[in-house]
Amino acid sequence: MVHGNAPLSPTGRLRLARCVVDEGWPLRRAAERFQVAVNTAARWSQRYRIGGAAAMADRSSRPHYSPSRTATRRERRIVSMRVSRRWGPARIGYRLGIAPSTVHRVLARYRVPRLADLDRATGRPIRTRRPRRYEHDAPGDLVHVDIKKLGNIPDGGGHRVLGRARGKRIRTRGVGYSYLHNAVDDHSRLAYTEVLPDERAETAVAFWARAQAFFTASGISVSRVLTDNGACYRSHPWRDLLRDNDIVHKRTRPYRPQTNGKVERFNRTLLDEWAYARPYQRESDRRADLAGWLHHYNHHRGHTALQGLPPASRVPNLTGQNT
Incomplete structure (x- = not known):
């Protein structure tokens, strides 16, 4: 090149x-x-x-001879210690008197599997590649739902405005918490979110009724909902609401939040680009910005999983796409 x-x-x-x-x-x-x-x-x-x-034509810039390259005998010893003892680059490096970065390059050059991909007892590979990213075929096939706890901002601002030392003292005055109830469509990544005062069953049920109305107005018929095992999602009102709307309820495996990864990633985006995007002076200012940010996320913000297009690009019937 x-x-x-x-x-x-x-x-x-x-x-x-x-x-x-x-x-x-x-x-x-x-x-x-x-x-x-x-x-x-x-x-x-x-x-x-x-x-x-x-x-x-261009020639390779790789030198014909590299006098400082690790000797083949030492490389074999590195690989042997990794296979027999299942040590990481740092421990092997300390034992052989080599920089851990050099050990890592040797292991990568010989394509030695990562320790996380090996069975601890036998040393055999149990995972040869990363799990494939899944995606349902159509909007509404699965909607991810989750709740994110968020500390309120006291009047006058928190530590981002006043400094960390003074902000910590203010936080002890009991400004309380808010709960972000979020719903994200698996196929389009179209999102609906509300800031609510708690995570009780009746609050979660009322939120889903409004979220389902939002998806219906967008031309999305929800057939399945995925949640964690929170108490509000194990309640009878939640079960009855989904059953009455012919929606299948699926739950994640215990201690496996990555199963609900799309809404977990949305939670992080929500915090980075809205909740902590600028030093708000009060909680009401932050909440006033939510609707505008959510519209930007759904209609204008490029999504890496959608080849740089916004979620609205996968929902043809969504109103407001040109605003």
Whole structure:
């Protein structure tokens, strides 16, 4: 691949070399014509004499000999210790007197599996690749629901406005917490969220009724809902609401929040880009910004899982796409 600052492409090198070799131009004249150094003109001309037009292509910059490279015998010892003792790069490096970064490069060069991918007892690989990202085929096939606890901002601002020392003292005055109830469609990543005072069953049920109305107005018919094992999602009112709307309720495995990963990732985005995006002076200011940020997320913000398009691009019937 030609370097971005290279004055000559392979075609330009060939033209320069032919001017010197085939037409007899002086090196200095050819160098001035193609705006390169005389040494550069001489190098490409010599390569053309030896190898012809094929020699104008880029060559590997890898050196033929690397005197500082780790000896093969030592590399084998690193791999042997990893296989037999299942040690990490730091421990192997300390034992052999080698930098852990060098040990890591050796293990990567020999494609030794990570310790996280090995069975602890036998040392055999149990996972050879990362789990494939799943995605349901159509909007509404699965909606992820979750609750995120968020500390309220006292009047006058918290530690982001007043400084960490003074902010910590203010937080002890009992400003309380809010609860972000979030629902994210698996296929489109279209999101609906509300700031509510608690996470009780009746609050979660009322939230889902409004969230389902939002998805219905967007042309999405919800068939399944995925939640964790929180008490509000194990309650009878929650069960009855989903049953009455012909919605299948699925729960994550205990201690496996990654099963509900799409809404967990939305929680982090919500905190980074809205809740902690700027130093708010009071909680009411932050809540006033939520609706605008949510509209931006659904209609304008590019999503990496959607090839840079917003969630609205996957929901043709969603209103407000052009606003």
